[in-house]
Amino acid sequence: MDRTRGKKIIVWALREWKAIVTSILTAVLVTACGAGTSTETDRDAITGAIESSEFFAVDVTDDRSPDGAVYDASDRPPDEVQAAGAAADLPVAWGRGLFEHLQRDISISITGDTAAVVVTDRIQGSLFVDTTDDGERNPWVKPFEDVLTRHAEFTRLPDGWRLTKISPLDISLADPEQQTVRIQWIRASVDGVTVWESSSSSELFDIPAGLPVFSPLTEVLVEAKVVNSSPADYIPESFVFLHRPGGVLGRVRDRMFDDGSNGDRTASDGIFSRTYTIGQVPGRYFAAVDVIDAATLLDENAPYNSAAWGMPYIVEKPSAGPSTGAGE
Ligand SMILES: [Ca+2]
Numbered sequence: 001m002d003r004t005r006g007k008k009i010i011v012w013a014l015r016e017w018k019a020i021v022t023s024i025l026t027a028v029l030v031t032a033c034g035a036g037t038s039t040e041t042d043r044d045a046i047t048g049a050i051e052s053s054e055f056f057a058v059d060v061t062d063d064r065s066p067d068g069a070v071y072d073a074s075d076r077p078p079d080e081v082q083a084a085g086a087a088a089d090l091p092v093a094w095g096r097g098l099f100e101h102l103q104r105d106i107s108i109s110i111t112g113d114t115a116a117v118v119v120t121d122r123i124q125g126s127l128f129v130d131t132t133d134d135g136e137r138n139p140w141v142k143p144f145e146d147v148l149t150r151h152a153e154f155t156r157l158p159d160g161w162r163l164t165k166i167s168p169l170d171i172s173l174a175d176p177e178q179q180t181v182r183i184q185w186i187r188a189s190v191d192g193v194t195v196w197e198s199s200s201s202s203e204l205f206d207i208p209a210g211l212p213v214f215s216p217l218t219e220v221l222v223e224a225k226v227v228n229s230s231p232a233d234y235i236p237e238s239f240v241f242l243h244r245p246g247g248v249l250g251r252v253r254d255r256m257f258d259d260g261s262n263g264d265r266t267a268s269d270g271i272f273s274r275t276y277t278i279g280q281v282p283g284r285y286f287a288a289v290d291v292i293d294a295a296t297l298l299d300e301n302a303p304y305n306s307a308a309w310g311m312p313y314i315v316e317k318p319s320a321g322p323s324t325g326a327g328e
């Protein structure tokens with residue numbers, strides 16, 4: 001890979017991320033739908049807590065993988081689109097970029113000392129896909145618009161409002177008519193024991209008791225049951241990826257498999273799997289399972305068709321003992 005080009009891509013990706021964060025801070029729209037019991041002060045406090053919580057980040061599917069997946073569009077030769085029906089390979093390189101955070105809506109409904117909250121973010125961006133293995137960086141580009149939804153619950157305590165429950169993150173297409181890929185459930189296991197699972201993206205989990213809590217450097221298996229109702233007959237019909245914290249750029253994209261490898265228990269059962277190692281820095285994080293219809297990555301003319309769920313989790317402080325050094 002061209003190192004100079006690679007550095008430019010990294011700088012560009014970080015700039016994009018900064019832009020997203022800045023736009024979130026400046027484009028918050030609060031929708032109050034309480035029954036008259038909420039005050040402006042309560043809503044401000046809850047909104048402030050949402051903005052400062054890692055559980056409400058919107059960069060969970062940034063593609064800044066070490067293979068330099070995202071690069072700028074340029075002149076390109078005619079595409080050699082892979083035919084449906086044949087075993088499909090991943091494109092030479094692909095990734096999402098040019099994110100724009102369009103809007104954040106925060107719905108807050110306060111009853112007594114409990115606030116039911118729904119945070120909805122609309123983002124748009126571009127999917128870059130290079131399907132030609134010709135040594136040229138010549139991706140085609142496909143626009144997309146997604147809706148990110150999180151449900152949460154805050155509780156009023158003597159010292160203020162505290163986030164006490166959170167749902168998985170749901171990322172769906174802004175136009176549901178285009179969506180054929182769906183996630184039915186996701187699950188996390190350590191040493192063969194299930195530590196967390198969810199079959200509804202609006203399910204609320206207690207913080208921290210209902211969330212997976214991992215020790216640093218734990219190997220975790222993430223599994224997801226996915227379905228795709230597309231009539232196209234690509235093999236596989238979907239590609240599945242795990243976006244998770246790690247690496248020098250902050251997030252890593254790993255392919256998930258349904259072929260009995262990489263921790264997958266049973267081949268070809270629609271359950272995609274991937275193991276990864278939890279980082280060393282205590283905190284609150286998201287790992288996201290990202291399902292992409294095969295045609296989305298293989299056919300320039302097919303509409304963008306993807307869905308994702310994020311799993312919130314906590315990395316706890318290491319137990320007393322020798323320091324393991326700086327974090328990832
Ligand atoms: Ca190419």
Ligand SMILES: [Ca+2]
Binds near residue numbers: 258260267271
């Ligand atoms: Ca499987």
